[in-house]
Amino acid sequence: MPVIEVEELRRTYSSRTGLRRSAKKDVEAVRGISFEVERGELFGLLGPNGAGKTTTIKMLITLLLPTSGRARVLGFDVVADAREVRRRIGYVFGGDKGLYERLSGLDNLRYFAELYGVAPKEQGPRISELLELVGLAGRERERVEGYSRGMRQRLHIARGLLHRPEVLFLDEPSIGIDPVGARELRETVAALVSTGTTVLLTTHYMFEADQLCDRIAVIAGGSIVAEGTPAQLKERVADGHVVEIEVYGDAGERIDAVRAIAGVTGVAVEEGATSQLLVVRTSAAAQVTPAVLGTLDGVRLGRVATREPTLEDAYIELVRDV
Amino acid sequence: MRVLRLVGVTWWLQLKMRSRSSFDGILSIVYPLFFATMIFFMYGQHGDQEALVAASVGAACMGVWSAVSTTASTTLQGERRQGTLELLVASPTSFPLTVVPATISMGTIGLWSLVVTLLWGRFAFGISISFAQPVVFVVAAVVLAFSLGLVGFLEAVASVRYRAAWAIGSLLEFPVWLICGFLVPLDALPDWVRPIAYLLPPTWGVAAVRDAALGGNAWPDIALCLVSGAAYAGIGWLLARRLVDSARMRATLALT
Numbered sequence: 001m002p003v004i005e006v007e008e009l010r011r012t013y014s015s016r017t018g019l020r021r022s023a024k025k026d027v028e029a030v031r032g033i034s035f036e037v038e039r040g041e042l043f044g045l046l047g048p049n050g051a052g053k054t055t056t057i058k059m060l061i062t063l064l065l066p067t068s069g070r071a072r073v074l075g076f077d078v079v080a081d082a083r084e085v086r087r088r089i090g091y092v093f094g095g096d097k098g099l100y101e102r103l104s105g106l107d108n109l110r111y112f113a114e115l116y117g118v119a120p121k122e123q124g125p126r127i128s129e130l131l132e133l134v135g136l137a138g139r140e141r142e143r144v145e146g147y148s149r150g151m152r153q154r155l156h157i158a159r160g161l162l163h164r165p166e167v168l169f170l171d172e173p174s175i176g177i178d179p180v181g182a183r184e185l186r187e188t189v190a191a192l193v194s195t196g197t198t199v200l201l202t203t204h205y206m207f208e209a210d211q212l213c214d215r216i217a218v219i220a221g222g223s224i225v226a227e228g229t230p231a232q233l234k235e236r237v238a239d240g241h242v243v244e245i246e247v248y249g250d251a252g253e254r255i256d257a258v259r260a261i262a263g264v265t266g267v268a269v270e271e272g273a274t275s276q277l278l279v280v281r282t283s284a285a286a287q288v289t290p291a292v293l294g295t296l297d298g299v300r301l302g303r304v305a306t307r308e309p310t311l312e313d314a315y316i317e318l319v320r321d322v
Numbered sequence: 323m324r325v326l327r328l329v330g331v332t333w334w335l336q337l338k339m340r341s342r343s344s345f346d347g348i349l350s351i352v353y354p355l356f357f358a359t360m361i362f363f364m365y366g367q368h369g370d371q372e373a374l375v376a377a378s379v380g381a382a383c384m385g386v387w388s389a390v391s392t393t394a395s396t397t398l399q400g401e402r403r404q405g406t407l408e409l410l411v412a413s414p415t416s417f418p419l420t421v422v423p424a425t426i427s428m429g430t431i432g433l434w435s436l437v438v439t440l441l442w443g444r445f446a447f448g449i450s451i452s453f454a455q456p457v458v459f460v461v462a463a464v465v466l467a468f469s470l471g472l473v474g475f476l477e478a479v480a481s482v483r484y485r486a487a488w489a490i491g492s493l494l495e496f497p498v499w500l501i502c503g504f505l506v507p508l509d510a511l512p513d514w515v516r517p518i519a520y521l522l523p524p525t526w527g528v529a530a531v532r533d534a535a536l537g538g539n540a541w542p543d544i545a546l547c548l549v550s551g552a553a554y555a556g557i558g559w560l561l562a563r564r565l566v567d568s569a570r571m572r573a574t575l576a577l578t
């Protein structure tokens with residue numbers, strides 16, 4: 001049995017707009033998505049801002065009622081058995097809200113240990129262990145109002161793990177954390193998964209998703225546009241290579257010509273300070289590169305390099321047309 | 323057992339949080355003290371010692387109601403702004419049970435004001451209270467704070483929908499002082515007010531504290547204060563559950 005089962009899940013927000021809050025506006029944030037996550041799997045949900053990732057997570061953790069469709073976590077329906085779901089899941093979101101500012105980090109953890117029914121005898125050791133894990137040991141008696149952004153984020157993570165949840169929902173958990181901390185977080189998440197925790201993660205850091213996720217769903221405009229392992233997603237958009245060409249001057253009108261070359265599956269332009277970077281996805285770099293360079297004849301070129309496609313290439317390709 | 327511990331620990335942490343706001347803290351003590359001072363002067367003029375003592379006990383209780391009524395109406399909006407409301411709802415603990423300790427802690431803060439007002443009366447105005455039954459007095463004061471905390475719970479869940487929630491608190495503060503016999507004995511109020519007063523837990527709480535301080539039988543009033551407070555909590559409980567379901571429907575748990 002999958003740990004997370006999502007069937008045709010939908011969520012529409014109604015908000016009142018206008019001067020007298022009279023006009024009603026509906027936003028279809030999630031438009032009938034389905035996916036499954038197996039036990040011990042790390043599932044990534046990627047997508048642009050406003051794609052519906054947080055909305056999906058909030059339905060799964062019982063904070064939002066779905067407009068239609070069904071979702072079950074560990075076999076419990078997120079609407080009918082909300083309490084059973086809440087007991088067994090952890091939730092960490094990015095940002096510096098969601099903490100009691102006037103309490104110390106330690107007291108924040110005590111508060112939630114109580115709300116999650118962590119056994120009194122276990123609370124002390126568990127909290128120390130987590131403070132150690134997230135690197136806040138020694139600072140736990142200071143008030144949260146004096147914490148830096150990253151320290152707050154670390155405290156969020158500790159809070160989410162207090163009751164040893166079987167399923168963990170991480171909504172941009174590494175936001176605001178320094179590179180070393182982010183690496184430690186990835187190690188922590190990987191360790192949790194290796195001991196059987198199921199994780200659903202959203203992130204805007206592609207390398208993070210690539211490194212961590214067993215499977216990824218790319219969501220855009222409220223619908224899933226692709227799903228698979230990171231390797232499958234990379235293959236899907238470019239079963240070959242990526243050629244990067246540094247261009248000085250304007251290559252704008254030649255892009256369509258490059259796109260028309262046989263074997264080219266996608267072209268993107270990244271604006272730099274003094275140059276543009278032409279990213280050409282292709283199935284056969286060796287044959288295509290000369291043709292591309294020919295098309296750009298007369299334009300001053302810099303470095304030309306061929307590399308393996310990254311998840312970011314795949315992602316950009318997938319969400320571009322939505 | 324688990325519920326008692328849960329309420330105990332979260333009450334204590336909420337109390338810690340509230341007593342750390344020095345501005346609120348000072349305000350919640352100074353403000354009632356200001357009113358109490360006016361009352362001491364007014365009753366002092368009359369020279370009726372018995373009435374003065376009775377009024378000073380009532381004045382001391384005013385701070386308990388102020389501490390609850392003015393903060394309860396905005397507490398859930400505060401949690402929402404702080405991003406913790408979602409976390410309370412997402413926890414496996416029943417939502418009302420996460421709010422009750424917070425409002426009881428407001429009543430507890432009010433006990434400070436009660437003590438300070440009594441001391442102010444004693445040392446600045448020489449009002450001596452016999453405290454015939456010191457233990458009963460402490461019980462009555464604690465029950466008053468607890469029960470008003472339960473009223474505050476109903477106030478908290480009832481006002482969360484309103485943008486002007488802060489005004490609700492101030493609107494409730496003065497009428498309850500007047501109606502529930504804090505300053506004027508119930509007998510002195512118009513007949514039609516009395517049935518309303520009987521429905522309000524502060525009436526019984528103040529009567530209990532006064533009886534205990536001046537030597538009457540406080541127990542019936544203590545019991546009535548608890549029972550009426552529990553009734554308010556019961557209504558609040560039902561309301562809180564409906565509120566959470568509607569917030570999950572309308573996506574109003576978070577501000578994002």
Ligand SMILES: Nc1ncnc2c1ncn2[C@@H]1O[C@H](COP(=O)(O)OP(=O)(O)OP(=O)(O)O)[C@@H](O)[C@H]1O
Pocket residue numbers: 013014015027028029047048049050051052053054055056573574578
């Ligand atoms: N409470 C709300 N009321 C109305 N609309 C909302 C609400 N919350 C989200 N939305 C809308 O729903 C859509 C999806 O938002 P959501 O927060 O799920 O996106 P997301 O994928 O998490 O984006 P991000 O990467 O920026 O976090 C957006 O268009 C957003 O404006």
Ligand SMILES: [Mg+2]
Pocket residue numbers: 053054055171
């Ligand atoms: Mg989001």
